Amino acid sequence: MNYPIYLDYNATTPCAPEVIQAMLPYFGTHFGNAASKSHPFGWVAENAVEDAREKVANLIGSKPKEIIFTSGATEAINLGIKGIFESYAGEKQHYVTAQTEHKAVLDTFSDLERRGGAEVTYLPVNSQGEISLEELEKSILPHTKMICLMWANNETGVIHPISEVAELCEKEGLIFFIDAVQAAGKIPINTKGIHLMAISAHKLYGPKGIGALYVRHNHPLPKPLAQIHGGGHEKGMRSGTLNVPAIVGFGEAAALRLKEMGQEGKRLQDLRDKLEKGLLDIPTVFLNGNQHNRLPHVSNLAFAGVEGEELLKKVNLKVAVSSGSACTSISPKPSHVLQAMGLDSDLGRASIRFSLGKDTNEKDIYDTVSWVKEVVNSLRDK
Structure with a gap:
């Protein structure tokens, strides 16, 4: 064609040639299940997954144990938002996001509103696509649980004031969830003051069908409850046999982007x-x-x-x-x-x-x- x-x-993005080469052995030669702990096939797969986890963590400045692999950013966003909603079950809940977020965020919040039990504020933006920090602060209620924003907009590229919002969340004791899908691997990012972050491999020259949710450890605010059950994989947050070739590709792509x-x-x-x-x-x-x-x-x-x-x-x-x-x-x-x-x-x-x-x-x-x-x-x- x-x-x-x-x-x-x-x-x-297309898979980088180095990513494809890194993945190939895990379709055939090293085909083991990373959850098979009793023989070398599983050990090799598990080691590859943990190596990739470290590379992904390095890209965003987190610890490897804070990376939970998912099928992509949409699943990571659903896990983060719905998992937090369920962790606060029985409490009055309010969330803050922006009108210009990706549909994965907007549709997930819409579903929570439809279910009942969640109140959501959708912040407006100005003609430049920017939110007002003053308006954001005013929108916080006594029962606000989370502020959810994208690091950079997928349509305009506009970057939100992440560090300022992180400081606000720290002051107010709120969970800060970042959709970093378009920013990760394109500009330097970090997890300072952030509790949850969604990223995706196929936006940074890795394979489709693999993403991750960063979940901050050693913090008193709750972690999301699992949305997929059946085996307790990924520290119990996301059950299911790990896609080892894609995870290996994700790790290689993350390492390349950090360098390039x-x-x-x-x-x-x-x-x-x-x-x-x-x-x-x-x-x-x-x-x-x-x-x-x-x-x-x-x-x-x-x-x-x-x-x-x-x-x-x-x-x-x-x-x-x-x-x-x-x-x-x-x-x-x-x-x-x-x-x-x-x-x-x-x-x-x-x-x-x-x-x-x-x-x-x-x-x-x-x-x-x-x-x-x-x-x-x-x-x-x-």
Whole structure:
């Protein structure tokens, strides 16, 4: 197949060659179950899992024992939120999140509201996609249990003030849950002041189907209760036979990102800025989100005067991009993130997220600018 230029790295990334090579032996030669404690097949698998656990922990600055492997970030988010909700069963409960969170967070909180017993505040954002710390503090109630925010937005790349919110949670005695899916492996992150953190391998050049929940140890606030039972794997928090090849791949990807992300982030920011310079030369094209406080590889642009669905369809003939989260890309509705930022529906639908990655080069950027200009001009001339 003659693939287009790929600029949708926030949706998923290709497995790095080193990751694939690291995984291969665990499909065949080292096929043991990591829970088989009585023979070498199990020992080899268990050692590989623990080695990977340490590599993932190093990426986010945690202890290996604080990493719980899951099937991905969506499961980690469900475990974190629902597990805490159940740990406070019988108590009046209130949670704080933002209107621009990923659907995995918003839908999970919506489910808790539907069940009854949970009250949720969805913080608004300004036109730059930023929350107000003052409004956040005012939203805290006597029965607030958790603040749940993403480190960096998946559609705009906007970064929340994590350290300030962590200090607030510490002062108020609240659980701080971070969705770090788009930040981990892209920018330096840490777990200081954070109690729960969800990350995913396939966003950082690892395999799909594997993620992790960081759970802070040695802290008086409760840990989440298990949502999947049957064997007590992963310290009793997530039962099920471990996906050893994927875990090994996750560990290798985490180690690679720890080594590469600083230099790679600078390279991608330079390319992203060239992309924006070219596309913002087109009349009535606007940047969505904060221009400065964002991930280095993400650009979300609104193209006025064109029909959004037609724009996306034509651009994708030569450049693979999206209008937002891969989880909502099948919907013709404007992005909930851009709506929360105040964009009108037409402009929201005519917005494209460009996300760059390891294989993006300068020629890709110039070709993309040329093609998008051609598409936008042709649609406006209709």
